[in-house]
Amino acid sequence: MSMPPGPPPPPPGQPPYGQQPYGQPAYGQPAYGQPYFPPPPPQPYAEMRPAGPPPPPKKSKLWLILGLVALTVVVIAIAVVLFVVLVVREGTVTATQVKLGDCLSEIPDGSEVRTLKTVDCAEPHAGEVFAVLQMPDGDFPGQDAMVEYANRCAPELASYSPSAVTDDTVRLFVLFPTDETWSDGDRAVTCVATLNPPRAGSLKG
Numbered sequence: 001m002s003m004p005p006g007p008p009p010p011p012p013g014q015p016p017y018g019q020q021p022y023g024q025p026a027y028g029q030p031a032y033g034q035p036y037f038p039p040p041p042p043q044p045y046a047e048m049r050p051a052g053p054p055p056p057p058k059k060s061k062l063w064l065i066l067g068l069v070a071l072t073v074v075v076i077a078i079a080v081v082l083f084v085v086l087v088v089r090e091g092t093v094t095a096t097q098v099k100l101g102d103c104l105s106e107i108p109d110g111s112e113v114r115t116l117k118t119v120d121c122a123e124p125h126a127g128e129v130f131a132v133l134q135m136p137d138g139d140f141p142g143q144d145a146m147v148e149y150a151n152r153c154a155p156e157l158a159s160y161s162p163s164a165v166t167d168d169t170v171r172l173f174v175l176f177p178t179d180e181t182w183s184d185g186d187r188a189v190t191c192v193a194t195l196n197p198p199r200a201g202s203l204k205g
Contacts, residue, residue, distance in 0.1 A: 102129045124198040131156035131191035150174040153191035161203040
């Protein structure tokens with residue numbers, strides 16, 4: 001009978017199997033009497049970060065957008081105000097600022113007139129100021145005194161434009177102080193010749 005083959009020889013420099021020194025582990029075995037601890041699992045690679053200070057945080061674009069919107073609103077508001085002042089209210093004056101010889105683009109309605117729009121008398125107009133009478137200082141005289149001064153406008157028109165007295169298209173319109181404007185120093189009774197239809201050129205002559 002042939003003998004079964006024996007174990008393979010140990011690696012070079014190692015004693016034969018079963019002859020390891022006491023306390024030394026056999027190949028692939030822990031040392032005698034010592035517990036076996038498996039090696040720790042591999043750690044993930046650390047995140048690579050560039051050297052130097054961290055980048056500054058990104059600024060939100062919300063404030064930039066809100067600022068642009070606010071600026072646009074302000075610009076539009078300024079443009080509207082300029083349009084009203086330069087175009088819509090061009091030639092508009094308060095009722096106490098009109099003077100002799102001014103021509104009015106239209107005759108206002110209502111019992112209280114605060115503003116009037118003046119135009120060049122060479123353009124078609126609906127009224128012309130032919131006299132401005134000044135009432136004496138003192139307390140507000142009341143309605144009767146206003147009517148008495150308004151009656152003085154007719155003779156003034158005859159002096160300003162004799163032909164207008166017999167012109168059926170010419171009527172009288174009188175502006176006089178109110179209690180409120182009297183307190184502000186208004187004493188003017190303004191006599192206006194109205195023209196229907198409107199015409200170009202002054203009545204004076």
